[in-house]
Amino acid sequence: MKKASLKDIAQQAGVSTALVSYVLNGKEKETRVGEAIAEKIRQIAKELNYQPNHLAKSLRSGKTYTIGLIIADISNPFFANIARVVEDEAKKNGYTVIIGSCDEHAEKSWDLLNVLINRQVDGFIIVSCEGSESQVHYLKERNIPFVLLDRHFPEIQTDFVATNNYKASYDAGVHLIQSGYSKIGIMAYKSNMYHMEERVRGYKHALRDNHIEFHDSWLKEVHFETMDSEVRTAIDEILASGQRVDAMIFATYGLAINALKYINELRLKVPSDLAIVSYGQAEVFDLYYCPITYVQQPLEMLGKTAVEFLLTKLKNPEEGVKQILMEARLIARESSKAKPTAVGR
Amino acid sequence: MKKASLKDIAQQAGVSTALVSYVLNGKEKETRVGEAIAEKIRQIAKELNYQPNHLAKSLRSGKTYTIGLIIADISNPFFANIARVVEDEAKKNGYTVIIGSCDEHAEKSWDLLNVLINRQVDGFIIVSCEGSESQVHYLKERNIPFVLLDRHFPEIQTDFVATNNYKASYDAGVHLIQSGYSKIGIMAYKSNMYHMEERVRGYKHALRDNHIEFHDSWLKEVHFETMDSEVRTAIDEILASGQRVDAMIFATYGLAINALKYINELRLKVPSDLAIVSYGQAEVFDLYYCPITYVQQPLEMLGKTAVEFLLTKLKNPEEGVKQILMEARLIARESSKAKPTAVGR
DNA sequence: TTTTTTTGTTTAAACGATTAAGCAGGTTGC
């Protein structure tokens, strides 16, 4: 059973395809189609279960009603959740999303970008990875609409929707300090991505503003690709250091997971041996024997707003640059509970 | 800067678009294009950074090199992992995946199906939900290639790739029994989906084969939509019953998560108060204070095989029906460790 | 020299839609 096309309907109705198109697109009034023939066309369309061919429509109109979503990894719960929000929000507006995982790899990201551009997506929502500045510039030059999500490049003027990571880390630091911890480490990715730097900067400022001297050994930066092993040595080091930390901030979900596994192996007790605050969001944090304090990013709003920005841009390409930093919320749990032995406050 | 088309290249080279198409598709030999002109065309194509328009190609060829993946929810780690495997495997073969989440809702699933059919996907990989039999029949009638993944309808003859759920549950049951538990409950979705029934059936047979009488109160079926509250009452009941269970099997990840939260609230100790085996797969199971024994489904193989089945079907639509049930592996952990008070063995 | 074959290229239809423009035939206005 071949799919019915406009032509098939036209033939059955004994009219031209133009009329069929008009009627089926609700333009019968403007184009003065006879009421009787219109009804007949609708009838036949229903009988043949006519479904318009999106490819043809898109080729003609230049609009595919498709948006490309480039993220690091769909199997990471943070991105999976974001993706879900984006999918739903897009669908609400008649758009379809194509998701691509680039594994924090600029090259894969380029590939994805090109594949999706060839597929004529109308625009992109992108969680940029390190070294992908050129891709952003390319999109700007080519005048392809896009919105950066979760991460952005401050030196490049673009639309973006992200979290105020500085503030989030600052809050996390202050929270730990107020809970009586004073030797606070942080683990982050080795990266010059702005959002990562901000996460570290916020933490440092929290220390500074509370008159705690920062020690270089407290900052552990690991490579994304070799995270599994590096996290372990990093933990070993940070615990062995002269200034052994009593609390740690993990700048991403992946780091926290790896660290927690190792911490369990070491039989360290959270929070008595080590207090913890992490970025990210997942069931683990609730179900861990000692529920983990975490930085709750406004996932839903991030995703929705990104879609919204992109869609308005698609409607009105001339509109000005839209940028927004959303505030995260620190969800305090057991893993950072006030130190019983705290003397200070 | 408009995108360069075949026509643009043809104009610059002073030839017809046909030649350009031939050269750029590597058909210069068969179609005897002059070597000099061919080189010139390639040169100009590179200069203009020509990227073929996928829409036009697809419209002409009837192939989009796109496959639709319909799952319950991309934010569920099981599906997210599957999706990732499918994405990678598809990309390897030059295909793009469009993912849709239907929330176990037959109606949403229909919507997705139609949207994707209109977008002319070449075929589908579908994790069917309850009540979607008609959709499967529709695809068969319309002769649209598809493979069912993870779930299937035994009464409908289709390609499928799934787990041997009967065996998996049977193994889970036997494992618990051998570990000294004898009052074993199971929580599943209220559903007449085959995979769910098999999970219950395997469990029942494990009891039967080990001369343990099954009690109706040991089987708790909850509705997917109202899972949050129903799981709690189910746990309350199964623990209050005359035949209080000492172990439980959770037939899905979602059920386990909800149950564990409640079990934590109740301050029940796993496994001493209640041993646990669960389906699903996620970091939680590793990091729970008492690592959870779980049924490890061969995610990677499931996804890869589904793509493989679909692609061979796309290449050769006439080929016979392909069905495969893969074996799961029980990963035994603390949550089902041998009962210290066990008398039997 | 004429016919056939080969070579290199163009033409044009097709995929399935949209839409500006054209064209009869009927009404209305003056």
Added chain:
DNA sequence: GCAACCTGCTTAATCGTTTAAACAAAAAAA
């Protein structure tokens, strides 16, 4: 009675490709 306007429809171009078929010119075979 003739221009102007409506009404209801068709024609044909277009989007960017692919590809069978046609074609002209040159080379080979007769």
